[in-house]
Amino acid sequence: MYPSRFRYEAPRSLAEAIGLLHGGDGEAKVLAGGQSLVPLMKLRFATPELLVDINNIAGLDYHREDGDGTLRIGALCRHADLERSALLPGRQPTMAAAAPLIADPIVRNRGTLVGSLCHADPQGDWASVLVALGGSVVAQGPAGRRSIPVADFVTGPFENTLAPDEVAVEAVVPPHRGTPAGGYLKLERRVGDFATVGVAVAVDTADGTVTRAGIALTGVGGSTIACTEAAQALTGHALTPQTIELAADLAARAARPRTDHRGSAEYKRHMVRTFVVRILSRIGPAAGEQAAAGHAGPAPESERAA
Amino acid sequence: MTIVYDDLGDEATSDVPVRRIRFTVNGAKKVAEVEPRLLLSHLIRRGLGLTGTHMGCDTTNCGACTVLVDGKAVKSCTMLAVQADGHAIETVEGLATASELHPLQEGFKEEHGLQCGFCTPGMMMAAKALLDANPDPTEEEVRWALSGNLCRCTGYQNIVKSVLWAAEKLRPASG
Numbered sequence: 001m002y003p004s005r006f007r008y009e010a011p012r013s014l015a016e017a018i019g020l021l022h023g024g025d026g027e028a029k030v031l032a033g034g035q036s037l038v039p040l041m042k043l044r045f046a047t048p049e050l051l052v053d054i055n056n057i058a059g060l061d062y063h064r065e066d067g068d069g070t071l072r073i074g075a076l077c078r079h080a081d082l083e084r085s086a087l088l089p090g091r092q093p094t095m096a097a098a099a100p101l102i103a104d105p106i107v108r109n110r111g112t113l114v115g116s117l118c119h120a121d122p123q124g125d126w127a128s129v130l131v132a133l134g135g136s137v138v139a140q141g142p143a144g145r146r147s148i149p150v151a152d153f154v155t156g157p158f159e160n161t162l163a164p165d166e167v168a169v170e171a172v173v174p175p176h177r178g179t180p181a182g183g184y185l186k187l188e189r190r191v192g193d194f195a196t197v198g199v200a201v202a203v204d205t206a207d208g209t210v211t212r213a214g215i216a217l218t219g220v221g222g223s224t225i226a227c228t229e230a231a232q233a234l235t236g237h238a239l240t241p242q243t244i245e246l247a248a249d250l251a252a253r254a255a256r257p258r259t260d261h262r263g264s265a266e267y268k269r270h271m272v273r274t275f276v277v278r279i280l281s282r283i284g285p286a287a288g289e290q291a292a293a294g295h296a297g298p299a300p301e302s303e304r305a306a
Numbered sequence: 307m308t309i310v311y312d313d314l315g316d317e318a319t320s321d322v323p324v325r326r327i328r329f330t331v332n333g334a335k336k337v338a339e340v341e342p343r344l345l346l347s348h349l350i351r352r353g354l355g356l357t358g359t360h361m362g363c364d365t366t367n368c369g370a371c372t373v374l375v376d377g378k379a380v381k382s383c384t385m386l387a388v389q390a391d392g393h394a395i396e397t398v399e400g401l402a403t404a405s406e407l408h409p410l411q412e413g414f415k416e417e418h419g420l421q422c423g424f425c426t427p428g429m430m431m432a433a434k435a436l437l438d439a440n441p442d443p444t445e446e447e448v449r450w451a452l453s454g455n456l457c458r459c460t461g462y463q464n465i466v467k468s469v470l471w472a473a474e475k476l477r478p479a480s481g
């Protein structure tokens with residue numbers, strides 16, 4: 001299999017890339033890691049007329065923390081960079097738990113977090129993680145930069161709110177409001193498969209009270225699902241068995257799973273509930289040990305702490 | 307060398323836009339003119355004739371086509387050949403010297419790490435990337451490093467043993 005023909009450009013600057021997108025007529029796509037786009041092009045589900053490869057643009061492969069605790073992830077920061085990052089463990093427990101679970105190790109060498117957000121696959125892990133963390137995407141176009149919350153950026157299956165002449169240049173995770181805790185649990189049949197169910201939980205706590213909470217779901221609906229009611233049920237309260245159960249129930253209710261070859265809708269909904277309880281319980285009643293949750297594959301040994 | 311796909315119908319090959327790229331394969335400098343949509347796996351197999359890189363699933367799942375790009379394992383069916391411009395490619399053909407097998411190849415032989423052999427080049431290249439970065443991996447680390455490579459024969463047990471065998475042989479202490 002190979003893609004249909006396209007015009008290929010590999011600009012050396014963002015301005016040049018935006019100029020190409022702005023001047024292009026017909027469908028144009030930005031190529032970053034290519035681990036979703038190239039397969040789609042090979043299957044001819046995507047047939048862009050113009051492909052703008054941003055891999056030769058210097059200065060986009062960063063991820064860094066600002067003085068105020070804001071985390072910034074550049075458009076060419078690969079999943080593997082995040083998996084190996086010294087910035088995430090302890091400081092970004094939800095991201096640290098998710099990073100080793102994205103696709104498989106070889107795909108992680110090229111795929112990017114920002115590209116994953118743009119791809120907006122309902123089964124993409126990063127969108128849930130970033131929604132749980134209240135993250136945003138910075139888009140740059142001819143008129144300058146704008147910031148879009150990830151919850152608004154991902155509008156549907158494989159749809160985002162980028163204008164045709166905008167490049168998503170950065171993902172931003174805002175500073176924590178307390179001690180960060182959380183996790184990402186993913187049920188997958190094997191490494192590299194799409195998530196049967198994925199649950200991202202991010203909570204900040206201060207003096208035993210949740211100061212901010214975010215819960216989002218992967219693979220159980222037509223798009224990434226933000227469980228706002230579940231998050232609200234936690235905010236301002238201590239993590240007790242009661243609040244944890246309530247949040248888990250609300251999250252399970254927010255899920256819109258469909259029965260398919262990966263499992264029945266009932267099963268998936270049940271797993272959402274189980275994962276929320278599992279992640280929060282590790283943080284909650286036994287507060288102090290801020291354990292983050294990891295993999296939840298079929299084999300018990302693949303459940304990893306981050 | 308000019309490589310294009312041959313689904314061109316009435317179009318003349320000379321009308322196909324091609325790009326000139328420079329890269330190295332197993333240390334040797336190469337120049338090629340390629341259609342931008344040419345996949346790296348096709349450049350390697352058809353353009354360079356290095357058929358040790360196998361195409362298995364062609365959908366980014368199986369890892370049989372794994373090569374190293376600047377030392378990092380990449381599924382070559384999921385990268386465009388034009389993107390190799392300026393980069394160093396290593397394929398399974400680069401492992402052995404004229405007189406000696408690479409310890410990974412020896413390991414796969416000693417520990418029966420292959421049956422049909424189709425996944426083996428990808429397994430060895432993924433393992434090489436691991437051992438280059440981590441010369442003393444645990445069994446668990448080997449399993450995770452190879453989790454993007456599928457084998458339908460062996461059940462992985464002997465592949466993992468083969469990589470650990472190679473790691474031991476490659477470590478200076480074990481001489």
